[in-house]
Amino acid sequence: MELRICHLYPDLLNLYGDRGNVTTLARRAQWRGIAVRVIEARLDDPVDPDASDLFFIGGGEDRQQRLAAPDLCGVKGPALREAAQAGAAVLAVCGGYQLLGHYYRPAGGPDLIGLGLLDLHTVHPGPGSRRIIGNIVVKETGAGRILVGFENHGGRTYLGPKARPIGTAIVGSGNNGADRKEGAVWKSVYGTYLHGPLLPKNPWLADELTAAALRRRYGDIVLEPLPDLEEHRAATAAAIRAGARGLAWPGARAQAPERPA
Amino acid sequence: MRDAAAIAAARLAASLSRLTRMGGGTTLPGRIATVISPGLVAGLSSRLARGVVLISGTNGKTTTARSLAGILEAAGLAVVHNRAGANLLSGIATALARGATLRGRMRGEVGLFEVDEATLPAAVEATRPCVVVLLNLFRDQLDRYGEIDLIAERWRRALAALPSESTLVYNADDPMVADLCRDHAGPVRAFGLEEAPHGEGRALEHAADARYCYRCGRPYEYTLVTLGHMGHYRCPGCGAARATPQVCAREVRLRGADGSSATLVADGSAIPVSTVLPGLYNVYDVTAAAAAALALGIAPATVASGIAATAPAFGRGERVDLGGCEALMLLAKNPAGFNEVLRTVLLAEASPVVLIAINDLIADGRDISWLWDVDFEMLRDSARAVVVTGLRAEDMALRLKYAGLSAERVSVEHEGDTALDRARRLLREGERLYILPTYTAMLHLRATLTRRGAVRGFWKE
Numbered sequence: 001m002e003l004r005i006c007h008l009y010p011d012l013l014n015l016y017g018d019r020g021n022v023t024t025l026a027r028r029a030q031w032r033g034i035a036v037r038v039i040e041a042r043l044d045d046p047v048d049p050d051a052s053d054l055f056f057i058g059g060g061e062d063r064q065q066r067l068a069a070p071d072l073c074g075v076k077g078p079a080l081r082e083a084a085q086a087g088a089a090v091l092a093v094c095g096g097y098q099l100l101g102h103y104y105r106p107a108g109g110p111d112l113i114g115l116g117l118l119d120l121h122t123v124h125p126g127p128g129s130r131r132i133i134g135n136i137v138v139k140e141t142g143a144g145r146i147l148v149g150f151e152n153h154g155g156r157t158y159l160g161p162k163a164r165p166i167g168t169a170i171v172g173s174g175n176n177g178a179d180r181k182e183g184a185v186w187k188s189v190y191g192t193y194l195h196g197p198l199l200p201k202n203p204w205l206a207d208e209l210t211a212a213a214l215r216r217r218y219g220d221i222v223l224e225p226l227p228d229l230e231e232h233r234a235a236t237a238a239a240i241r242a243g244a245r246g247l248a249w250p251g252a253r254a255q256a257p258e259r260p261a
Numbered sequence: 262m263r264d265a266a267a268i269a270a271a272r273l274a275a276s277l278s279r280l281t282r283m284g285g286g287t288t289l290p291g292r293i294a295t296v297i298s299p300g301l302v303a304g305l306s307s308r309l310a311r312g313v314v315l316i317s318g319t320n321g322k323t324t325t326a327r328s329l330a331g332i333l334e335a336a337g338l339a340v341v342h343n344r345a346g347a348n349l350l351s352g353i354a355t356a357l358a359r360g361a362t363l364r365g366r367m368r369g370e371v372g373l374f375e376v377d378e379a380t381l382p383a384a385v386e387a388t389r390p391c392v393v394v395l396l397n398l399f400r401d402q403l404d405r406y407g408e409i410d411l412i413a414e415r416w417r418r419a420l421a422a423l424p425s426e427s428t429l430v431y432n433a434d435d436p437m438v439a440d441l442c443r444d445h446a447g448p449v450r451a452f453g454l455e456e457a458p459h460g461e462g463r464a465l466e467h468a469a470d471a472r473y474c475y476r477c478g479r480p481y482e483y484t485l486v487t488l489g490h491m492g493h494y495r496c497p498g499c500g501a502a503r504a505t506p507q508v509c510a511r512e513v514r515l516r517g518a519d520g521s522s523a524t525l526v527a528d529g530s531a532i533p534v535s536t537v538l539p540g541l542y543n544v545y546d547v548t549a550a551a552a553a554a555l556a557l558g559i560a561p562a563t564v565a566s567g568i569a570a571t572a573p574a575f576g577r578g579e580r581v582d583l584g585g586c587e588a589l590m591l592l593a594k595n596p597a598g599f600n601e602v603l604r605t606v607l608l609a610e611a612s613p614v615v616l617i618a619i620n621d622l623i624a625d626g627r628d629i630s631w632l633w634d635v636d637f638e639m640l641r642d643s644a645r646a647v648v649v650t651g652l653r654a655e656d657m658a659l660r661l662k663y664a665g666l667s668a669e670r671v672s673v674e675h676e677g678d679t680a681l682d683r684a685r686r687l688l689r690e691g692e693r694l695y696i697l698p699t700y701t702a703m704l705h706l707r708a709t710l711t712r713r714g715a716v717r718g719f720w721k722e
């Protein structure tokens with residue numbers, strides 16, 4: 001079995017430790033004895049829709065997004081749409097999340113046309129507006145699993161009827177700071193403002209993406225559970241630092257300090 | 262009159278904070294003084310006979326300022342300096358008020374201020390500097406500043422406001438900084454490294470920020486990578502390239518924890534310099550300090566003796582006695598800096614014991630995502646043990662797990678005291694402990710060490 005990952009724009013959209021997500025997917029597969037192949041697709045590199053089953057796209061500043069947007073829609077767009085339609089997993093964070101929508105309207109300059117893979121659009125409310133910055137804790141819609149992370153975005157994202165949010169922000173703002181919803185999902189395409197290393201502290205999402213990616217090539221498979229002690233301890237500590245109380249992860253007692261050590 | 266009241270109030274506030282040990286008293290006095298007299302910084306700055314030098318950049322401000330202070334003092338100049346690293350306008354005001362008599366006469370000849378990256382435009386406006394030193398721009402505390410391009414924009418504004426007779430000293434190896442400095446109409450003195458150990462053919466690390474040309478968007482090509490995105494670059498699209506700097510470091514030698522040396526070539530003369538400051542970063546810092554000193558007309562021999570006499574600033578290569586063994590404290594606050602600190606540690610010791618302290622307070626950056634941009638994989642086959650502490654110790658431990666360190670080599674201790682004790686116990690005879698803290702974690706560990714009598718309080722610096 002092989003997990004085939006395609007890392008899009010690894011040297012362009014890689015703000016805030018985004019590559020930690022690819023590291024996490026790869027390591028967790030290796031711990032389970034699953035081989036891993038990571039292809040990097042940079043500007044001008046074409047994408048083969050059948051060669052990879054999990055696509056990752058990170059965040060960037062306005063300048064980098066402006067460089068990536070035409071390439072994403074033009075060079076890589078048709079292949080990515082085809083792969084996603086066929087069930088490939090996609091994870092897009094922050095700037096990459098915005099580019100998966102229909103468009104991003106920045107504070108200055110023309111609109112950036114997005115891939116339209118997720119039914120959403122993003123508007124920056126203007127140069128004087130408050131940036132949404134801080135720890136965030138999200139409760140998943142349905143199963144109620146928790147995501148912890150950090151958000152840092154100027155743009156406000158609004159979902160259309162064909163995308164559903166990942167969950168609701170218990171702490172922090174999420175998509176637009178108004179409806180407390182965070183992220184967007186369509187098929188196995190996930191977009192979120194939880195930027196940077198989202199997957200290390202949220203291994204359930206890493207495994208969900210991995211399972212979806214493997215399903216495309218190998219049918220339904222059950223991933224062997226991993227101990228995840230350090231993962232759960234870090235998630236607990238992060239939730240406490242964010243100010244969320246009473247959340248419990250298996251094996252991780254609340255041992256994190258609330259004051260400087 | 263108003264200035265006299267402001268200076269007196271600042272003095273009083275400084276003595277009170279020293280008496281009550283409320284901290285260094287490095288920002289509050291200046292804040293009070295500028296409320297009483299808003300023009301105080303401009304007024305006092307203009308009375309410094311040799312003018313003001315401002316130093317800014319993501320990494321190395323404190324060490325560069327300290328090295329330059331060492332050179333200026335070796336030249337017999339009295340320096341007004343925000344030595345404790347309070348680098349907002351309030352810190353500059355505090356230093357100026359402390360350096361002034363009640364009648365507003367300055368007791369120093371030259372002002373030397375390190376300046377927070379975001380404060381540079383305001384500091385240029387208030388002090389009308391004769392020399393501005395721009396070190397580098399890296400990703401750092403994006404939660405506070407937003408985006409690195411926003412800082413670049415502020416710097417562009419600051420440079421546009423710079424008097425045209427002012428000298429701009431800048432890092433030729435940083436494409437982002439060099440691009441900003443291209444348009445300065447007045448005198449410039451670029452500095453850079455002509456070589457770096459293992460730098461040739463090295464790939465850009467993950468932490469590299471400025472990979473794409475600021476003029477045309479094509480990726481730069483490098484013949485030499487020094488640190489992060491710095492090195493000898495050229496854009497294959499528009500031809501924008503590193504220009505040969507006026508002050509070049511050659512024969513760069515790193516001696517692990519024991520310091521470094523280089524030969525600085527400037528104005529046709531070669532200045533051999535040697536410093537106890539470890540790591541390639543500090544080679545950049547002393548080269549920048551030398552370039553600024555030369556711009557101020559200091560003689561090359563004095564530059565060399567001043568650099569040799571400079572001791573590390575607190576927490577930045579500082580040596581600490583842990584009772585029978587030594588600890589080396591190396592501040593590590595962003596990916597490019599952390600990678601260089603790791604390389605310095607591994608150059609000094611093949612299988613080190615390391616104490617990593619990660620906080621997420623405002624001065625550290627509340628977002629600790631950057632830990633995943635640091636190449637901790639360097640420790641995988643080398644570190645004998647890593648003790649992690651700080652408010653985000655669990656995040657650090659998790660990062661080490663994914664870097665491939667086995668759980669038995671990593672321990673989490675929340676209290677600074679117990680973390681130090683555990684690390685101390687792991688040391689073998691004659692070994693040194695390497696302490697790698699973020700900014701507030703460094704202050705906290707230093708306070709613990711001060712209580713134990715291992716270091717001096719920073720307000721006594």
Ligand SMILES: [Zn+2]
Pocket residue numbers: 474475476477478479496497498499500501
């Ligand atoms: Zn170019």
